[in-house]
Each structure stands twice: as C-alpha cells, then as structure tokens.
Amino acid sequence: MAHPSEKPQVYRMFIYREVQISFLKSPVKGMDWARWFFQPDCCPSLQDRGANRMDSLSVLIGGKAGDGINEAGMLISRTLNQMGYRVYQYYDYPSLIRGGHNFSLVRAERYPIASHKDSVDILLALNQETVQLHQSRLNKESAIIFDDSQVQAEGMAIPVGRIIKEEAAAPIMRNTCMVGALCRAASIPLEVLEGAVVRHVKKKTELNLRVAGRAYKSAVERFSLERLDQEPMPIITGNEAIGLGLLRSGLGAYVSYPMTPSSSLLHFLANAGPDFGVKVVHPENEIAVVLMALGFAYAGVRSAVGTSGGGFCLMNEGLSLAGQSEIPLTLLVSQRAGPSTGGPTYTAQSDLHFVINAGQGEFVRLVVAPGDAEEAYFWSGLALDLSWRLQIPAFILSDKTLSESAYCFSLSRAGEPPEQPPERWDFQIPYQRYLRTPSGVSPLAFPGQKGAQIKVNSYAHDQSGLTTEDAFELASMQDKRMRKEAALNEALAEQMTVKSMGHLDSPTALICWGSNKGVCQEVGASFGLRVVQPVVLWPFPASQMGAALEGVEDLICVECNSTGQLARLMECQGLEPGRRILKYDGRPFSTEELAARLKEVV
Amino acid sequence: MAHPSEKPQVYRMFIYREVQISFLKSPVKGMDWARWFFQPDCCPSLQDRGANRMDSLSVLIGGKAGDGINEAGMLISRTLNQMGYRVYQYYDYPSLIRGGHNFSLVRAERYPIASHKDSVDILLALNQETVQLHQSRLNKESAIIFDDSQVQAEGMAIPVGRIIKEEAAAPIMRNTCMVGALCRAASIPLEVLEGAVVRHVKKKTELNLRVAGRAYKSAVERFSLERLDQEPMPIITGNEAIGLGLLRSGLGAYVSYPMTPSSSLLHFLANAGPDFGVKVVHPENEIAVVLMALGFAYAGVRSAVGTSGGGFCLMNEGLSLAGQSEIPLTLLVSQRAGPSTGGPTYTAQSDLHFVINAGQGEFVRLVVAPGDAEEAYFWSGLALDLSWRLQIPAFILSDKTLSESAYCFSLSRAGEPPEQPPERWDFQIPYQRYLRTPSGVSPLAFPGQKGAQIKVNSYAHDQSGLTTEDAFELASMQDKRMRKEAALNEALAEQMTVKSMGHLDSPTALICWGSNKGVCQEVGASFGLRVVQPVVLWPFPASQMGAALEGVEDLICVECNSTGQLARLMECQGLEPGRRILKYDGRPFSTEELAARLKEVV
Amino acid sequence: MRSLSAPAKNTWCPGCGNFAILSAIKPALNALEEEGLDLDRVVVVSGIGCHAKIADYLNVNSFYSIHGRVLPVATGIKLANPDLTVIGFAGDGDCYAEGLDHLIFAAKRNVDITLIVHNNRVYGLTTGQYTPTSPYGFKGRSTPGGTVERPLNPLEIVLSSGGSFLGRGYSHGIELLKTLFRQAILHKGFAFLDVLQVCATFYNMYNYYNQRVYELKDHDASSYSAALKKIREWDYNSEAQIALGLFYQRVLPTYEQSFSHLSPLVSPEREEAIRSTLESYI
Amino acid sequence: MRSLSAPAKNTWCPGCGNFAILSAIKPALNALEEEGLDLDRVVVVSGIGCHAKIADYLNVNSFYSIHGRVLPVATGIKLANPDLTVIGFAGDGDCYAEGLDHLIFAAKRNVDITLIVHNNRVYGLTTGQYTPTSPYGFKGRSTPGGTVERPLNPLEIVLSSGGSFLGRGYSHGIELLKTLFRQAILHKGFAFLDVLQVCATFYNMYNYYNQRVYELKDHDASSYSAALKKIREWDYNSEAQIALGLFYQRVLPTYEQSFSHLSPLVSPEREEAIRSTLESYI
Numbered sequence A, B: 001m002a003h004p005s006e007k008p009q010v011y012r013m014f015i016y017r018e019v020q021i022s023f024l025k026s027p028v029k030g031m032d033w034a035r036w037f038f039q040p041d042c043c044p045s046l047q048d049r050g051a052n053r054m055d056s057l058s059v060l061i062g063g064k065a066g067d068g069i070n071e072a073g074m075l076i077s078r079t080l081n082q083m084g085y086r087v088y089q090y091y092d093y094p095s096l097i098r099g100g101h102n103f104s105l106v107r108a109e110r111y112p113i114a115s116h117k118d119s120v121d122i123l124l125a126l127n128q129e130t131v132q133l134h135q136s137r138l139n140k141e142s143a144i145i146f147d148d149s150q151v152q153a154e155g156m157a158i159p160v161g162r163i164i165k166e167e168a169a170a171p172i173m174r175n176t177c178m179v180g181a182l183c184r185a186a187s188i189p190l191e192v193l194e195g196a197v198v199r200h201v202k203k204k205t206e207l208n209l210r211v212a213g214r215a216y217k218s219a220v221e222r223f224s225l226e227r228l229d230q231e232p233m234p235i236i237t238g239n240e241a242i243g244l245g246l247l248r249s250g251l252g253a254y255v256s257y258p259m260t261p262s263s264s265l266l267h268f269l270a271n272a273g274p275d276f277g278v279k280v281v282h283p284e285n286e287i288a289v290v291l292m293a294l295g296f297a298y299a300g301v302r303s304a305v306g307t308s309g310g311g312f313c314l315m316n317e318g319l320s321l322a323g324q325s326e327i328p329l330t331l332l333v334s335q336r337a338g339p340s341t342g343g344p345t346y347t348a349q350s351d352l353h354f355v356i357n358a359g360q361g362e363f364v365r366l367v368v369a370p371g372d373a374e375e376a377y378f379w380s381g382l383a384l385d386l387s388w389r390l391q392i393p394a395f396i397l398s399d400k401t402l403s404e405s406a407y408c409f410s411l412s413r414a415g416e417p418p419e420q421p422p423e424r425w426d427f428q429i430p431y432q433r434y435l436r437t438p439s440g441v442s443p444l445a446f447p448g449q450k451g452a453q454i455k456v457n458s459y460a461h462d463q464s465g466l467t468t469e470d471a472f473e474l475a476s477m478q479d480k481r482m483r484k485e486a487a488l489n490e491a492l493a494e495q496m497t498v499k500s501m502g503h504l505d506s507p508t509a510l511i512c513w514g515s516n517k518g519v520c521q522e523v524g525a526s527f528g529l530r531v532v533q534p535v536v537l538w539p540f541p542a543s544q545m546g547a548a549l550e551g552v553e554d555l556i557c558v559e560c561n562s563t564g565q566l567a568r569l570m571e572c573q574g575l576e577p578g579r580r581i582l583k584y585d586g587r588p589f590s591t592e593e594l595a596a597r598l599k600e601v602v
Numbered sequence C, D: 001m002r003s004l005s006a007p008a009k010n011t012w013c014p015g016c017g018n019f020a021i022l023s024a025i026k027p028a029l030n031a032l033e034e035e036g037l038d039l040d041r042v043v044v045v046s047g048i049g050c051h052a053k054i055a056d057y058l059n060v061n062s063f064y065s066i067h068g069r070v071l072p073v074a075t076g077i078k079l080a081n082p083d084l085t086v087i088g089f090a091g092d093g094d095c096y097a098e099g100l101d102h103l104i105f106a107a108k109r110n111v112d113i114t115l116i117v118h119n120n121r122v123y124g125l126t127t128g129q130y131t132p133t134s135p136y137g138f139k140g141r142s143t144p145g146g147t148v149e150r151p152l153n154p155l156e157i158v159l160s161s162g163g164s165f166l167g168r169g170y171s172h173g174i175e176l177l178k179t180l181f182r183q184a185i186l187h188k189g190f191a192f193l194d195v196l197q198v199c200a201t202f203y204n205m206y207n208y209y210n211q212r213v214y215e216l217k218d219h220d221a222s223s224y225s226a227a228l229k230k231i232r233e234w235d236y237n238s239e240a241q242i243a244l245g246l247f248y249q250r251v252l253p254t255y256e257q258s259f260s261h262l263s264p265l266v267s268p269e270r271e272e273a274i275r276s277t278l279e280s281y282i
C-alpha cells in the first residue's frame, strides 16, 4: 500500500458521537484511541513488526463454489475475533453453485476496519486455481498453505485429503482443515479455534474439531500473531445488521422474493423472524411483495421489503402507490453490477439516482445509505421508524459489499435508533385518513378500530380518502404530501446525516457513500485527507454537507459506478464535486487500489 | 388576458428552421408573417374588431361523458379549419364513461396556435352543469347556445330535443345539433359545416347533416367570423403525430397495454397499422409489452411501446435489459397527474427525472419531449431512428395535453426525420454481437442470417455475447456502452435540440418543455420575453441550451409539476433556473392564467 | 343496521351491471352484520377500472389499490390481521390480464379472503378493449379487426390452481348474487366469484346472457368432477348454456392460520432478543 | 452436422439434471437439421436461473433474457419472424412464479414456440428457496420451518389455459427427452414440456423419482379426459406414480399466423401512405 509517511499525521478527535461513545467505552485500557481508529500504515507497530511477530493479519481462502469458502472465512474471522482482533471479511464469488472460483478475504486489525487489502499474509488454497489467481497478492513473507491432494505449490502442504478420508469426513470439511492449519501457522492456540468451532459450527461439531485439530498438528508456525486484550465482538454481515435494525424498530412483517445480494436478509429473518414474532413471506414475485407489504402496513403491521435493482423495477408502481396513499413502506435495495442481470454477485453503487427518482409523480421519500454494519443497524431502524412517523417510503440503499461482508459490531457504537410513535387517531368523528395538517402528516388508524373508516386510495382523493378529480384538491393534496419534506428534514436535522472523518482540517476531502466508507476512511486518513460521508442521500443533507465541507478547497468523489452518481447529485445541489475516482468492475476498492488511484490525483 | 401593451413589441425573425420553411411556403400571400406567428393580443385586428366581426374564436362545448364532446370539439375544429383558421383543441374529462362533466375548448386563430384560452366567445351547453361551471369564462359579448330541452339559460335556445326526436336521431347527435347552431351563430356558411360532416362523420352521415341543418336554421347570427384565405390543414392529436412519426421511421410493431393518455396511440395504430404493415399487439400486461418489443427488435423489426407512469414502472426491468443487451427500444411515456393512479385523465409533467433515471445500472438513453404535433412527428421518428442507430432506449416523453389535444399539422413545417440505416454486419466471421468499436456501436445482424450467431444477454458478457464475470470485461463493456453517449451527442448536434422563440434579445427567458411550448411561446412573446424550449432533455443539450440562453439574465421556468423538474435538471447542469411558475392541478395553463402568473413575477 | 352507502357520487353508466353487484353486497353485508359481523372489521380492496369504484361507494374500510393488484394487497391485510373480513373487487382486465398470477397464487395458498371479479369481458374504464375473457373475434379499440385469441375460462384456471370455493354470478340476478356473496364471505378460505357483469356501454350482453343463463340445481358442489363438468360447459366463447351458482367448495387449511401466532415483540423483550441474537454472533 | 457446443465453460454442479436437458436438445436439433431444419433459424430464449445458462452452452442464436420473461420475448421473436424456430428454456421459479401469467397467455394464444421448463422444484441459482412446485412442508432458505403452501400442478394449469401440447420429461431419461423435444419443436403451436430436472445440490430427488416414474403407454394423447386423468394422477405433492411422456396434443390455429401477412411499408409507399393519412385528417 502506498504510504505517504512524509505527510504529518494530525490525530484529532472525531467529531461524531458514535466514536466518542466507543472511545469512552473502549475495552482497550489506556489505548492510543486515535491510533485505534486510524489507518494501519501510520501505526509503527505495523510497520516495524518483527519478522514473524504480527498484530494484524490478511488472509485469503480460495476454492471452488461449494467448498464452503464463505463459511471458512467466517470461521477465520471468528477465531481472529477471539484473539482480540477487529475483523472484516469480504467474500467474492461468481453466480454459480458448484465450481468456479470463490474466495474470502479476512483482515484482522487492532482497530475497527471495514475494508480489505489486496495483499495477503497467508493464502489458503483449496485448489490450484487459487494459487494461480492470487499470486500477485503475495510478498516474500507471505505463506501459502494448501491442500496437498489438490494443489502443487511452494509452501505449507497439508494432507487434507488424507485427513478427510481417514476421518470419514464430508469433503466440505476440507475448509475446516485449512482453518486449522491457518491457526497453527499464525500461532493461534488451538483452544481458540476450538472455541469458535464449538460456538459456530452446529453440524458435526465433534468431527469438525477432530479434522481441525489434525490439520493444526500437521502445520507449522510461521507467524506469531499477538493475542490482544480486547473483548471479542459479534461479527455480522450488513444484511444481518439491517435485519436487526428493522427488528429494533418493531418490524412485524418482512416480504421478499430472493435476489442477490438482498436474499441473505430474507434468510436471516426467515430464521430469526419467528422468535421476534415477525411474519416472513416469500411470494410469487416482487410486485406481490410490495403490494403485500402495503397491505400489512395498512392493517397496522410494520413491514419491510428487500430486493435488488431488477426486483426493485417491479416495485416501482407499488412505491408510487405508497407515495399517493401515504402508506409507510421500507425498502432494502441492495445494489449489484448492472444494468439488467449484469454481474449479480458483484458490487456496484449505480442505482442511487434510480432510487431517488423511481415511481411516477412526485412524493417525499427518504434514502439512507449506511457505510458499515453499525450504521446499517442504526439507519435501518430509523428508516423504518421515520417511514411510519411520516407515512412515506424509506429506502435502505445497500450494495453487495455492505450486504454480504462481515463486520465487527458494537451495539453501543451503533447507537439505538430513536423511536417515536406515529401520530394516532384521537377518536374524533369522522375519521379522515388524509386530514390536512400543518405538517402534512395525518393521524393513523387501522381497520378494526371502532368508528373509523380507513379509506386509502391510489387516486387523487379528498381528506376522507374518496376519489376526486377536482383541480383544487389535486393541488392541495399534493401540497399536503409535499409538506412532509419539511417534517422529514426536521427529524433528520437531529441526526448525524453526514459524517466527517479523517483529518478534519484538511482542505482536501474525499467524498464517499455506502460501503466505500471503510476504505475511504482508512486510506483518506493515511493521506492526511478529510473524509466526508453523507449517510442520508435524499433529501440531500445540504446543510450538514455544507458544514462538513467547510474550508474544503478540493474534492474527490470515490464511487463504484461509471458516472459518479453522488458527484452528480452534489452538482444538482450546486456543490462542485471535483475529481472522481470511479470503479465499475464489480469489485470493491481495496486499501491499496484506492491509495494508488488517490496518488494519481492528489 | 393580461395585456402589457406598454411593452415595445420587437418582431424578429425566428431562428429555427421550421419557421423559416413555413414562412417561405406560407399559403397566405403577402401576410404579415411576424404577426402570423405572434400572440393575438398584439394584433390590432383582434383588439379593435368591430362588435361582431371577428377573425378568431374561442368556443367551449360541454356536457356529460357519453355526449360525444370530444367528437363535437373535433367537428368544430375541422369546420373552423375549413374557414381558413389554425385551430387547437383541448379536451377535459374525468375518468368515467357516462355522466360527469366533459368539455372541449376549441380555439381558432389566423396563425398557428397550441394553447387554449380560459375565456370563450361561444359556450355550447348540452347540460345545465356546463352553464354553471363555465360562467367565469364569459364576458358581456359571449354567447351561450344551449339545448333547451336540458338547459335553462340566457342566450340562444336550440330545440335540440325536438330535432332529435323528430329526426329519430340517436341522442349522441345532440352534439351535431350544437355544432350546427354554433356555425349559424358565427355566420359560418352551412356548406362549410356540411363539408366537414361529409368528410369526417362516417356513421349516419345523412342524418347528421339533417340534424345539423335544422339546428343551423333554428339559431341566429351573433358574430361574423371572417373567412380566411388559408388552406385547411390536417388536424391531428399529439399521439397521432407520434404514430405517424414512428411509421415514417419504419415502425414494424407496436406493443401496448391500454393506459390513458397513451391509449389513443394504440387505437390509432391498431386502425392504421395494418395499412402500413405494422403488427399491433395488446398483450396481458406492460411487462409482456416491453419484453415482446425487445423480442421483435432482436429479430429485426422496429418496435415501439406506449404507456403512462404506472405502466412504465412495470417496464423498468425491460428497459434496463435493453440497456445491457443493446437492443433498440422506443417508448412513449405520456404523463398524467400522479403519483400512482392520481388523476388519470389530467395532465402533468412530473415523470421527467423518473424517465431519465429509470432502470438499474447505468446506460445511455435518449429522452425527447416534443411540444406540439409537428415536433411530435419529427422527434418520434428521429427517436426511433436513433434508438436503432445507437442501439439504445429512446423515450418520447409526452403528457396528456400533448397526447390528446388536437393541432393543425403541416408536414413541411414538421420536417422529415433524418433516416440513417444502422450499421449492419459485414459477414465477417465470426459475428460478434458486442464487437468493441470506437463508437461503442456494434454492427447488427438478425437471427436467420446465415453464418451469424446472434447472442444477446442480460448478464455482463463478452463480445460474442457469452456471460462473463471477469472484472476487466465488466468495466470495458460498460465503457463500450457508455461511449455511445458521444455518438448520440454528435447525432443530436445536427438537430435543433433547443428552440428559441419570442423576443430573442430579451434578457428574460421563459423556459418550458413539452406541451407548455404553445402557451409559453404565445404569452412569453406578448410579454416581450425570450422563450426557450429544450426538446431533447437527455442527454441534456448543454451547448445548445447555453447558446439559447446567451445574454439572459433572468430565467423563469414554467412547468406542470410541483417541484420544477426541468428547473432541477438545469440546476444539475450548473444552470441557474431562476423563478418557477408551477401548476399541478392536472390542468394545463391557459394563456390568461400564464399571463397572470407571469405578471406576478416579471 | 349501518348504512353502507358512502357519500361519493356514483359515476357508473346507466344500466351498468356494477350496480347489481353494489346492490347485492350491501344487503349481504348487512345481513351478516345482524348475525354479528363487525362492519368495522370489513375491508374492501379494489383494483383500477370501473369495477374498482365500488371502494368509493361502500361505507367501509377500503384500499383502492392499483390495476391488477387486489389480491396481494388483500393477502397482506389478511396476514396482518386475520380477524378482518377482506373482500376484493377486481375487474377482468385487472385480475385475468394484468395480475393473473396473483389469482393463481391466492387459490394455491387458500388465503381466507373473498374475490369478486366484475367480469364484463371488456376494459371498461379505458373505453373498450378486449380482455382475456372476450370471445374470439371481439372487435375492441385495440383489435378493430377482431381478436385472434380464444378466451380463458377463469373458473377452470382457478380450479386447476387448487381453488376451494368457485362460483359464478350474473349482474342480472341480484338475489343469486346476494346468496353467493354471503356464501363466499362465510367460506373459510379463498372464495372466488366470477360475476358476468354486463358493461352496458362497451359490451352489452344482457340479451345474450338472458337467453342462456340458468341456476345450478341438484349440483354436488363437493364433487370435483361435477364441478369441472359444469365449469367446462361454457368456455366463454362457444354457444352453450351458462350455469350460475356455486360450482365447487371444499375445506382446506387456510394460509393466514400458519402466521396467526406471530406478533412482534415489544420492549424490553425485543431489545433483549436483539442482544441475545448478537451474543450468538460473537 | 453442426456442433452445437458453445465455447462457454459449463458451471452447473456435478450431477445436475440440466446436463441431461442439454444433452438431449443437441441431438434433437441435429436430427432435425438432418431433416432440413436450418440451425441459423433457431433461436433459444432463456430466463435467469441455473437452467438459463443453457443459452451460453448452445451454439445457436440466443436471447438470454431476465427472470420470468422467456415467453413474451419468445412471442415477440416469433411474431417478428414466423420462419424462426423459437425454443424457450425456463425455470420453475422463473416460469411458475415470477412470470406465470405469461405461461397462461402463451397457451391461450397458441403461439408456435416450444417451452421447456427445468422444473427442479427449487430456486437453484439463489441457493435453495421453495418454488411453486415444491411440496408442502419443503424446508428451503426462505421457509426454514417448511412451506405452508401446496404446490401447483403446472400441466393442469396449462391444460386449463388451452394448451395444445403438454408433456413431461425427467432429467434421468435422455432418450425420452430427445423424443419429447423433437415432438415439441415439430408441434405447430405452443408446446409445453415440464421436465423434472433434478437439482443435485438443493433438492436431490433422483431416488424419489426413480421409484415412481413410468412412461405413458397406450395413452390417447388426443383425448382431453385421458390427458386430464394422467395429469392429475400426481399432484407434485402426494405419493403417486409419475407419468412421463406426451399427455395431450391437438391442432389449433397459431397466433403468429394472424400477423404473418404484415410487413412494414418502405419508401416511397410509406411516405405516400403518411401523406394520404394526413389528407384524411383535413
């Protein structure tokens, strides 16, 4: 990674709440908190580590689809987490079920991270392809550990085939073998791995332990990974964090049709939902999805839907219905490489303008784009809550990287989304579903309530919900609905809608959104830059953005799309977005790649 | 109408081609062409006309749905056209089949017009409601003509009930009666009306003639409408003009599911299509519509689809497929009052940003918004042609006002859309559907061609059309597709994508788009303003817009929506859109209303 | 007894068959009210089309939705609150074209709602195009030369999708409609009624139907084969007698039952559950 | 004889039933080629799902479309050029859930195309959720507690929609598949084949099917009632013998025939037609 060590490192307190909280509650006593938060390359211990002594690790495990690569990556993450590290896992796979090349990149550091590195310290190869494809990630100190029944390479050969055979284990347990070998190579005590297996491998636990243990023994120590005095944390994916945030705000129904990279939220809620009393429905298609969700909400149940671009297309008509009928609707749209089917398992940030403008006619909506699991939790909860408070559609705009990567998660860092019950009917007769109010928000009632007739309508309608074509009503109800934008902006003003990170006095700012937060925060800080991330993208947080950019002379937008969608959005607001660093090959930025691209422009 | 006669009237030659053509070919010899083109209020003959002598007319005919109001309006238009007038008809109706209030406003002037007036010279009332609802349109010289069997009013009572009964005519022919009476009241010779009836009333022509004649006789002369020495012109609606433009560019299939205000194009093509060899299909829903159209285009047939906002929502996924697979697609999206079902028979311009940003992922598209029937013809033809030349989606963005209003149409004024055959395969083997070329456009071949394998794909793909997930291919094919934007801009540079009208040296410009062109041109000119209308809205015609706005210090955007969608689009381009005159009650601006609103801000 | 007339002005054409449906549903609901149905728990869902205006004309809770989507909305409402009585009013364009898959899935799931299709065999509100049940050769505004498609038989399709209650009514026959509406609402499961609702303006079939309709008598509605035979007697195209009444009924578990035990946790259980979920992810 | 193998790497799982379909369609097409079929006039249309990858694996014209939309694309292609032989490959999620209405309309219209559904009764590519043909209680990733819906019987639905050619194949039976594919392609009209295609990874039913399948013998495929009986023998849920083969075939006019006389005017007739149309509007 490019290392601009000549630049002075100004450590400053982060201005945003969550960091202060984490600082105060930090489990690491007496730590250098600024360093705890900053990029690795300015931390001497990472630079000057002894040949084998390490306090960070970057591991890649690769194999075929069906080899359980993601699961192995998670097990590695959990093990490293148990060693006191903060981890991040990126999972890369093509759209197929068996064969093809899959890999997980797990990175562990002392401090929270949300990005991967191209370079790896240890390469775990379940097949030959892995060694070939990832040569460029290796440096002279990197170790290759491989299944000697499948792979020929220089490095640490593990008799995976023999172990599996002798233990009569399923071929899928080859991945457990590799994790076992990794632990030995990094000098991670076997008990740590065993603890993780016992906690997280629910099927054939004993056998997995045996297999891991044998591989452990057959490997040798190469690095000595320091054990850190930090508590382990939950490791969850972005989609799991979104699910938890929705549950936190009272989700009662989740309706979804499978579509990568949103499906894992469906799976998570299908499993966890019943414990939370949530009705999870997978209907015939996305049109049914959104209309069912509106049916749920009309009847008083907080519902959400999840999909990706193609499925979202089919929800546009329902979205516009939500706008006209003022029924709350919360949507996860997890972006992937488009247009059309595109690269369905690869990442992109190319649906921002689509989401902001989708659906015919004009209505108020909220679009939030969390940057990591903690933001995903907080903002998903808040999105659901605001959609109910204001009776508007609220989008959680994610992408494959955020949705499917795994992050260390702290509830206290994330913060609890504020809860504010929506205004309810006060039993005044007659109930008017669309009562004109100064805020534009009409009190809610639900069918079954005695004495209220709740009439919602996709047509232009009067206050009672009956269809009208009267010119005055058309305009005045449009005004009523649009008034909610002010109420929304007010609610948002209380939140940190734009985050400022890095070197807050730098006149050069890196602007990013969504899952690019992690890599920009880390690399931007190492370049001595200010890093600004709008979490709310619509309504555009103009004033907080203005504040965040105070004193900035030079802007660089970093995005995973080909036109600079946030940059264009800023242009629309009269902000000069400056240069653009764009990537649209479906892969997220690594720290090294972003640093190299930044070097070209800074 | 507000009449700023204190402002000096600077008549200048219009800069755009179509006007020059029409000037040269003008059938009116020795006419004052500038006046011929400008607003009525600065024409002395209109100001100072003798008590009953007129050379313009504004007529309203009103009744219930099912009374044939639109047809009556058309007959009036055609009759006035035969009198040498240029006419415009606006038709206002709620979403129901019988009952409710419908009315047509027909306006006739010496010079081409594309807007209606609030005030009417003659009110034709088929029912009492018509008299009540339209009182405010009358001045002391206006005449009311009414069916005395249904209406009580001051004015000219016509024994419509008796005539219908005695002639044993169908009740619908009450409308013909009213037109007969109108003609007498305006001193239009009966033969002129009879000519129009013979040409245009195909059912029960004789009976209609008799009925009209009797009503004519029972009425009296009130005004003396001058007969003008101008040839009559075709009178067509915006949708018919769109249909003719598509036919002109080789339309081979039209696929559509009925939806106001696009349906009349389906009906027009279902009737006219067979004569042109066009396959017209009305499938099960809009999803099938867009996919069938792509099937047609893949097999080499130029296809188009038509819908409105809600149906367009359902086409978004197919749109994005067109973007990825590079299959030509032309879409009519005719806007109506939203969100959702909204006011389905009322007008709006609130889907501009939706159309520009619809569909997941990023791809090049063309959006044109014609302002009258002649532009609709030209630009629809060009849209279809460009969509084939560049293999991109092309939108014809209309609205209820343009789609369903009737305009005088001149083929020579409209101009013929340029035709340029798309690049075809040169029989080089192997055929590669997605050959990377400097322009981004790959040569076309169609299934059935010997030796070519035409593989199109919604996934990211290589040049031959096979699926790929390779990072390089993803990015480079995205680049290939995006390169077409330059080719598109080049093709558009040859066209008048922005029209400048009115007082071209005025530092104040009225900006408008779509069907507001007519009213803005007329009223803007009467205010001494420059009037600028971008016909192409995406890619935004920045340089022509810049040229059109040279010397402008003050801008006023006139739009039928609640947020100023063109104004926002200009903001995105760094143009300061200035003040906004917005209307979103579903009704188009009349000349008087726009003048009054303009007075508030100028 | 509550008046079920809402203040909205009725804008159906004179002679429209929709009036019969409106006139039958009101007494059917009022009769059930007398027997204890809480009208505040009734929800009407409609699509878009002439038929759909019934949402404006009934003085009960209503969700006037979008073209083709009555059934997913109704399903969501019923899943949310199984205590509600959910009645959908759809059009034939609406339900047999735009949203046909939802019909099959509602039948498949046997969700306890009632669906009344105003089958006028034409798109009324968009002024007269053919629909999936228009006969072969129908000359509508999108097919001036006549359609080249044979019609669907909606009852046959719903039967083949697992429907548990299938009937046919006719807008010239309010008494039968009342009976059918009542039976359908009381049926535990998905109740499907195809109503031959005459469009007086675009497809006036009163004479045609009057000559051919008859009420099912001595029909064993529990027999699949008897139902199938009667359902196939007339194919919405050829000349045949047209049976009216209840064709088929059977008892099956309903969809919403499987969800009815679930209701969202509230504080502090919810926070606790989140914490313990997170715990398990360490 | 042309090789029908495209250069794309095959990424189906080992043991996947899709291989059988691929292995059967190639010889079926090659045999027809020998009899005069021009392979350059063959177009394959696929949806999205594991099944759909067949578009990449066949060395013919192809339209790899989007999830659920094989049929409208195929219909458009056939309408555009009736000389083309259009073969659709769809998935069960694709064709029986996302795009079910298109299936019914293709049958209703009897458009002359072939549709082969890879019915593995699971969403393969999205890693194992239930589909409309999964049995009651199926534990998939969206229904870990088991589905609460009964499956659809796609053959019954297509039959009730007017289908003119209905058959069932099984991915463990290439010879039968070859025969069926051939018959389907040769059939003039909409040919529908439900292929029990085993998903080795998410729903391995080889054993189950092997014990129950049998080939139709002495079956009168021209008889609606014989077809219905055989189609209803197994409902994709309960225990029963599973018939394979051609269930039903009949001859009906095809949809595209009604359009085939039309082809766009060219200059100068076109300009002339526009002028005379305009003339009539004066």
Ligand SMILES: Cc1ncc(C[n+]2csc(CCOP(=O)(O)OP(=O)(O)O)c2C)c(N)n1
Binding pocket: B257, B258, B259, B260, B286, B310, B311, B314, B341, C048, C049, C050, C051, C052, C066, C067, C090, C091, C092, C093, C094, C095, C118, C120, C122, C123, C124, C125, C126, C131
């Ligand atoms: C997505 C969508 N497509 C098209 C329309 C236009 N539309 C409104 S009503 C209607 C026809 C309704 O026909 P039907 O369902 O038979 O109802 P009817 O008017 O005959 O009662 C259509 C096509 C729409 N509102 N939404």
Ligand SMILES: Cc1ncc(C[n+]2csc(CCOP(=O)(O)OP(=O)(O)O)c2C)c(N)n1
Binding pocket: A257, A258, A259, A260, A286, A310, A311, A314, A341, D048, D049, D050, D051, D052, D066, D067, D090, D091, D092, D093, D094, D095, D118, D120, D122, D123, D124, D125, D126, D131
């Ligand atoms: C509109 C849309 N929704 C969802 C998806 C995601 N998706 C891709 S493949 C698939 C399942 C395919 O299942 P099936 O059709 O049975 O095919 P199989 O993989 O089993 O062959 C889904 C839901 C999509 N591509 N498009």
Ligand code: SF4
Binding pocket: B097, B098, C011, C012, C013, C015, C016, C017, C018, C050, C051, C120, C124, C125, C198, C199, C200, C201, C202
């Ligand atoms: S158009 Fe037909 S269905 Fe609609 S209200 Fe009139 S008669 Fe009834």
Ligand code: SF4
Binding pocket: A097, A098, D011, D012, D013, D015, D016, D017, D018, D050, D051, D120, D124, D125, D198, D199, D200, D201, D202
């Ligand atoms: S997941 Fe199933 S259907 Fe898909 S390739 Fe693998 S075995 Fe075949």
Ligand SMILES: [Mg+2]
Binding pocket: C049, C091, C092, C093, C118, C119, C120, C121, C122, C123, C124, C131
């Ligand atoms: Mg209808």
Ligand SMILES: [Mg+2]
Binding pocket: D049, D091, D092, D093, D118, D119, D120, D121, D122, D123, D124, D131
């Ligand atoms: Mg499947």
